[in-house]
Amino acid sequence: MILGVIADDFTGATDVASMLVRAGMRTVQVIGVPQNEAAPEADAVVVALKSRTTPAAQAVSESLAALRWLRAAGARQFYFKYCSTFDSTPAGNIGPVAEALMDALGSDFAIACPAFPENGRTVFRGHLFVGDQLLSDSGMRTHPLTPMTDADLVRVLQAQSRGRVGLVRHDTVAQGADAVRARFDGLRADGVRLAVADAIDNDGLRVLARACADLPLITAGSGVALGLPAVYAERGWLTPDARAAALPPVGGLSAVVSGSCSSATHAQVAHWLASGQPGFKVDVHALAEGRPVAVQALAFAQQHLSDGPVLVYATSAADEVRAVQAALGVEHAGAMVEECLAQVAASLVDAGVRRLVVAGGETSGAVVQALGVRSLRIGATIDPGVPWTQAEGRPLLLALKSGNFGSVDFFAKALAQVA
Structure with missing residues (x-):
């Protein structure tokens, strides 16, 4: 090293x-x-x-x-x-x-x-x-x-x-x-x-x-x-490897999970929905009331996955985020969303998703932990700062996107790269 x-x-x-x-x-x-x-x-x-x-x-x-x-x-x-x-x-x-x-x-x-x-x-x-x-x-x-x-x-x-x-x-x-x-x-x-x-x-x-x-x-x-x-x-410490970013191809279904509320991710979610792609929005107030939002999200995804990738998101505009935080508390609201999206992501992988895009740093951390991933091999860049990765020892590709990064069509671009 x-x-x-x-x-x-x-x-x-x-x-x-x-x-x-x-x-x-x-x-x-x-x-x-x-x-x-x-x-x-x-x-x-x-x-x-x-x-x-x-x-x-x-x-x-x-x-x-x-x-x-x-x-x-x-x-x-x-x-x-x-x-x-x-x-x-x-x-x-x-x-x-x-x-x-x-x-x-x-x-x-x-x-x-x-x-x-x-x-x-x-x-x-x-x-x-x-x-x-x-x-x-x-x-x-x-x-x-x-x-x-x-x-x-x-x-x-x-x-x-x-x-x-x-x-x-x-x-x-x-x-x-x-x-x-x-x-x-x-x-x-x-x-x-x-x-x-x-x-x-x-x-x-x-x-x-x-x-x-x-x-x-x-x-x-x-x-x-x-x-x-x-x-x-x-200095002679490194011999650059032209294949350092090579990852093996992985088949299976594709999905996107988004918890970031940054302006960049908000635009990416809007672009996805405007292009006619299916999306399920997590209702944080319903979560707080104890309703089975994760189960509903998975049921929605399973209706559409055979036709192409699906988005499950909690991404919201800044004023909506502030209202939720005021009602539920910043930490409590964030923890509920992370837990829900992590549960959804794990269920999607159980349902055959093998190429998963995750938007948001806190969301990515929760998802990776829910999936039991301990290490990632780093692959090719999708957009500056966001590569595809492979869970070591598993046929599972993950793109973990910082909320502020990526072009407006990032979700579709990322999935097209590993199609």
Whole structure:
């Protein structure tokens, strides 16, 4: 193993894994910290946690457990992966986890860079943009779990961190890796431990990857991972594998399960339904009343599966989500939806579904756990940040999509790729 990655949610894990695979690194994603299990044969292993929205102390504990396992497995460098929209709260979890990992590794400095230009996430002068909008003006402002109302990442990260937070500006990144490393040295001399790094394109990400080659820890979205395989190959650590993304063909039925309420997923659900494809909407109020919504969803799916793929979704507009949360409570409403969709997904697989698209990080985590999947082999990219994966040892393909990712026709595009 060359690289050990700790990801704070399930879709984020497949996101960073897809960046590594497309550059020729054989990559496996494991679900949670393995217990008494040997590391898989791979160049990179991604440990997928559900720590993005847990209490900070729990996120730190789980991340340190993942680090211990990856270190014991022989990883040479480590990567803490979070969302390209820097999803967090004033209490964490990005700052506390990053500092805990640095302490455990004896590291005095690391970058923080959520940039993913291929999906419109760029960082300039320390401010995060989503497309042409500042993060604070984007749909993330009303995210039901981690609303992001400040685009100044230095300020956001400083509020979560014990140590000082600095900035590596675009004009430094544009001068190349040597200039960036010199900036690292200057920041260290000023007592800075974490530095937000600008990146507005893939060239900038590659510069940052090269500049960070000797750091024990990188903290970033998936973008910086794009440049790491080339650095490892130059060092003789890696022989890129042109077939790293190859997965065996899998027959069977197809379905989509969507729990994300992001604007991107909302548009994808609307596009699916507008194209005449069948869909069943989960009624959260009916769930709260104890009605058998999962049974009803499965019955609907079984009526249509023989004719083609089916969508089961809880995706709703922001105002509807807020109303549900106000009536039922944020955590209770989310837990009910996750449990229902996970039950539906497991029943769909029992009914012969072998190609399953899941939209939403929390939903993906619940589904994977309900299916008893312990590790995933990473395959080809569908859209930037979203690959197909195969459950190890099973004829089951899964596409775990972050809520904010994918084109409007993503569901149909993904299923067509493995038809």
